[in-house]
Every structure is written in C-alpha cells, then in structure tokens.
Amino acid sequence: MKAEQNNKIEETTVAIIGAGVSGLTLATFLQKSGVPCIILERRDRAYIETRQRAGVVDARAVRMFEQWGLVDKLLSGPVAQTIDYRLNGISRVFDAIADDGIQSRFCTQQMLVGNLLKELIDVMEGDIRWNVNDITIHNEESERPQITYFDAEGRHQLVCTYIVGCDADRGMSRLSIPDGILTTYSHEFGYAWLAALVEAPVIGHPIMGVSDHGFVAQLPRGPQRSRYYLQCALSDGPEDWSDQRIWDEIRLRLNDSTIENAVVHNKDFIPLRSVVHSPMQYRNLFLVGDAAHLVPPVSAKGMNLALFDVDILSKALLQAVKDHNTSALQNYSETCLPHIWNYQDFAVWMADTMHDAGDLTLNGTFRQMTARARLDNLFKSDTAARIHSEYQRGMN
Numbered sequence: 529m530k531a532e533q534n535n536k537i538e539e540t541t542v543a544i545i546g547a548g549v550s551g552l553t554l555a556t557f558l559q560k561s562g563v564p565c566i567i568l569e570r571r572d573r574a575y576i577e578t579r580q581r582a583g584v585v586d587a588r589a590v591r592m593f594e595q596w597g598l599v600d601k602l603l604s605g606p607v608a609q610t611i612d613y614r615l616n617g618i619s620r621v622f623d624a625i626a627d628d629g630i631q632s633r634f635c636t637q638q639m640l641v642g643n644l645l646k647e648l649i650d651v652m653e654g655d656i657r658w659n660v661n662d663i664t665i666h667n668e669e670s671e672r673p674q675i676t677y678f679d680a681e682g683r684h685q686l687v688c689t690y691i692v693g694c695d696a697d698r699g700m701s702r703l704s705i706p707d708g709i710l711t712t713y714s715h716e717f718g719y720a721w722l723a724a725l726v727e728a729p730v731i732g733h734p735i736m737g738v739s740d741h742g743f744v745a746q747l748p749r750g751p752q753r754s755r756y757y758l759q760c761a762l763s764d765g766p767e768d769w770s771d772q773r774i775w776d777e778i779r780l781r782l783n784d785s786t787i788e789n790a791v792v793h794n795k796d797f798i799p800l801r802s803v804v805h806s807p808m809q810y811r812n813l814f815l816v817g818d819a820a821h822l823v824p825p826v827s828a829k830g831m832n833l834a835l836f837d838v839d840i841l842s843k844a845l846l847q848a849v850k851d852h853n854t855s856a857l858q859n860y861s862e863t864c865l866p867h868i869w870n871y872q873d874f875a876v877w878m879a880d881t882m883h884d885a886g887d888l889t890l891n892g893t894f895r896q897m898t899a900r901a902r903l904d905n906l907f908k909s910d911t912a913a914r915i916h917s918e919y920q921r922g923m924n
C-alpha cells in the first residue's frame with residue numbers, strides 16, 4: 529500500500545500528521561481495514577522509538593487492542609492493578625477491582641510505539657514519511673483537503689479526504705484552524721514535577737508517595753528502570769536538581785533511608801496543567817490526543833485518552849469510508865468530550881489529593897486534612913475503591 533512518491537500530486541484517503549502513539553495506532557487500524565493512509569512525521573524513526581514517556585496501558589485500551597486482535601503483538605508486560613499509596617512512609621496497597629476481568633497492563637509507551645512501528649511498517653508495509661517539515665493544511669469548505677510539505681527531496685503535495693492531527697500540543701494541525709472556531713479551557717495547578725528516569729526497578733508495587741516534604745511517585749519503565757516524579761516549584765528547572773538532591777529528596781519523601789543512589793538517565797521538568805480544546809474537529813480535520821487535550825501525568829491518562837480518541841475516530845472513519853455514512857464522524861468531538869472531561873476531573877482529583885495531602889504550604893491544613901480523608905476513604909469504602917478502580921482502568 530505504499531503510495532508512489534514522485535513529483536506529481538499524490539492522493540490518499542486519510543493523511544495523519546504525527547507518528548506518536550495516536551498516529552501510529554490509528555494508521556495501524558486503518559491499514560488493517562484496507563483504508564489508504566499516509567503519516568507525515570517531522571522526526572526520524574530512531575527518535576520516535578527511543579522517546580520514553582507513559583508506562584501503563586489502561587484496561588479500556590487493552591480491550592480496544594483485543595478487539596483488533598493486536599494485544600499479543602503490541603502489548604507486553606504484566607497486569608497493572610496495584611498501587612502502593614504511602615502517607616509519610618506508611619504503606620497501603622490499593623488493589624483495583626475488575627469485574628469484567630480486563631486489567632490495565634504495564635507496557636511502556638516506548639514498547640507500544642516500537643511494536644506499532646514493527647506491525648505497521650515491517651508487517652503491513654504502511655507509509656510513513658519521516659523528517660518532513662513546513663506542513664501546510666488547506667482545509668476549505670466543499671473542496672478535498674490538501675497538504676503541502678517539504679523533505680530532503682523538496683516540496684510535496686498530498687490530496688486526501690480526511691486529515692487527522694496527531695501532532696500533540698505544539699504541533700501545527702490545531703494551529704491551522706481559523707481563529708474563533710476553538711475554545712480553549714485550561715487549568716494551571718501551580719506546581720511542577722521533576723521527572724527522573726533512573727536505573728532502578730520498582731520493587732513490589734508502583735508508589736504514590738504523599739509526604740509533608742512534598743509528593744513523590746515511582747512508576748515502572750521496563751524491568752530495570754523506573755521513573756521518579758518529584759513535586760517541585762514552578763520556578764525550578766532540571767539544573768536545580770542534582771542527582772544527589774534527587775536521591776536525598778526521594779529518601780526523605782518516602783521516609784526510607786535504605787534507598788540507594790542509582791544512575792539518573794535523564795530529567796524532565798513538567799509544569800502540571802490541564803487543557804481541553806473544543807470542538808476537536810473542523811471541516812475535514814480531526815484532532816486526536818495531546819493535539820486536543822492535555823492532562824497532568826499524575827492521572828497516568830494522557831496516552832490512554834489519546835488511544836480513546838483513536839478508538840472513536842477509527843470506527844467513525846471506517847463507517848464514513850466503507851459505508852459512506854458520516855454521522856459518527858460529524859459527532860466525533862461530541863462523542864469524545866464527555867469522556868475527556870470526566871478524566872480531566874479524575875486528574876484534578878488525583879493532583880489535588882496527592883499534593884494537598886502532603887505539603888501544607890500549597891493550600892493549608894484544612895485542605896491537607898480533607899485530602900487525607902479522601903485517601904482514607906479509598907481503603908475504608910468499597911464504593912470509593914470501586915469508583916477509583918474504574919477510573920484507573922479507564923472504564924468510567
């Protein structure tokens with residue numbers, strides 16, 4: 529299905545901008561269904577394959593891959609159902625309830641992306657154009673959309689039926705929508721996380737640590753690695769956090785002096801924020817994943833919401849292309865947004881609970897006590913535990 533690359537105008541049915549987790553998943557589903565598509569990506573394959581980010585594919589996304597017969601090919605890693613919530617060093621392990629038997633899976637975004645690339649390019653001969661730049665979208669009323677882009681060979685023109693923007697928050701597809709169409713809703717949490725990828729496996733369960741000294745989490749990123757997240761001030765940057773300071777703060781916040789220093793591979797600085805752009809479509813352009821919304825990583829939902837959008841959009845595109853029925857496509861944004869807002873609410877709940885319950889300089893002692901009561905409830909109330917499980921599993 530590889531389209532001929534020459535000086536003529538090329539054609540495809542779906543042009544996808546961005547070969548991250550959402551672009552690759554969408555292209556894999558379309559290719560598997562025989563719908564022609566081309567991905568345009570500004571980076572190269574090696575860069576995409578080594579970009580380390582999320583670590584858990586939630587149960588909803590597992591079920592989606594199952595429905596496409598792709599679970600064994602794409603997802604590796606054990607089930608992810610427990611979290612060790614530590615309050616000032618005292619540990620309580622939360623075990624997610626799954627009445628339907630489908631559990632989330634520890635599978636790093638990097639592994640999923642690597643497996644998608646193998647399936648899409650090496651097995652299905654999908655068409656990805658790497659290292660493209662200066663993409664311009666022409667998405668006029670009652671005309672077929674056109675994309676122009678440049679690569680090492682020069683200028684290219686692509687005519688398509690639908691364009692999908694999978695190019696994340698700083699991509700160009702959302703920016704191609706004229707002013708006045710989208711409304712942006714955003715919330716700044718007022719603090720940041722230092723994300724440190726370290727050469728130390730998670731022993732036992734992933735940890736969400738609440739402490740008077742601030743929040744810390746440890747989440748698995750493969751058998752030998754994990755990522756620590758440390759709450760820090762918005763005015764900080766990675767340069768303020770030496771490796772020694774990182775390990776000293778981890779020991780302090782987990783109240784565990786036995787934790788030994790290990791190699792720190794990289795450090796990212798992430799201001800916590802939530803954003804929703806609405807609607808998620810304009811004419812024949814559809815926004816997916818981080819291009820349409822951002823959630824703070826405390827909820828572990830960014831990648832999973834991107835996969836949710838792909839689930840809805842892939843079905844709508846198949847209906848439009850195969851059955852000439854565009855109703856699901858026209859309702860794409862309306863179908864996605866209630867779920868996105870529901871998970872924004874979960875992300876706010878997680879962020880407020882985990883941060884207010886610890887460092888009282890954020891919001892004072894009253895909020896600290898109410899946040900600790902919410903955490904207690906998770907372990908005392910079956911109803912609270914069930915609701916929390918369903919959010920973790922992406923099934924709410």
Ligand SMILES: Cc1cc2nc3c(=O)[nH]c(=O)nc-3n(C[C@H](O)[C@H](O)[C@H](O)COP(=O)(O)OP(=O)(O)OC[C@H]3O[C@@H](n4cnc5c(N)ncnc54)[C@H](O)[C@@H]3O)c2cc1C
Pocket residue numbers: 545546547548549550551568569570571576581582583584637660663694695696698699700701723796798816817818819825827828829830831832833834
């Ligand atoms: C440090 C960190 C930790 C995270 N932890 C979690 C977690 O635990 N759980 C979770 O679910 N989520 C997590 N996330 C969020 C998750 O990684 C994102 O939500 C997810 O990658 C979104 O997928 P996407 O396909 O929308 O965007 P991306 O995966 O970012 O892909 C976008 C692609 O578009 C390309 N692109 C951008 N601009 C252009 C352009 N102009 N032209 C062509 N191509 C372009 C980019 O190169 C990229 O390949 C984390 C994110 C970070 C940064």
